[in-house]
Amino acid sequence: MATGMLNSNDERILGALAASDRPLSAYDILEQVRSGGLKAPVQVYRSLAKLQRQGLVHRIEALNAFIRCCQADHGGHRPGFVVCRDCGRVREFEDQRMAAIAESAAGSDFDIERISVEVLGHCGRCRGAAASL
Ligand SMILES: [Zn+2]
Ligand SMILES: [Zn+2]
Structure with missing residues (x-):
């Protein structure tokens, strides 16, 4: 997928997402x-x-928020996300097995549009903070 022309609005939004270490909602971005x-x-x-x-940019459904893609090559990759419910930090990952599982589950008669994998939980940093309270 070729990167189309970005206008100044797009660049500004990308900049805001790149500067944040957490996902931003559309309202945060605005x-x-x-x-x-x-x-x-x-x-x-x-x-x-x-x-x-x-x-x-990827949308994190569990948070209804957006992150800047962390990959250099954005072309059609299918990432999953590890989401800390405490601090909201998100780690993007990619694993070909997700596509294999989805294709096997959906069957040959199903046209997969999107695969969504979000792993929700509590990151080590937040668990450490909770333990020290
Ligand atoms: Zn990505
Ligand atoms: Zn956390």
Whole structure:
């Protein structure tokens, strides 16, 4: 998948996501880019949809929030995500076995559009913090 032309709104949103170590909701993003002339939520949603199609941004469904893809080559990869429910940090991973399992489950008569794997739990840092309370 070729990276299409990004406009300044797209670049601004990518910048906000790149600068954050946690996923950002569309509202968080809007708050951060507001000063740059991007004011309407619809502009943010449109831009996020485009960035997702290009694989530059992923949506974390469990958090209803977005992250910048951590891979250099965004072309059509199918990542999964490890999500800490305490601090909200997300780690992106990729494993070909996910596609194999999904294809085997769906069967040959099913056209897979998307595979969503989100592993929810508590990261080591947050477990350590809880233990020391
Ligand atoms: Zn990615
Ligand atoms: Zn955590």
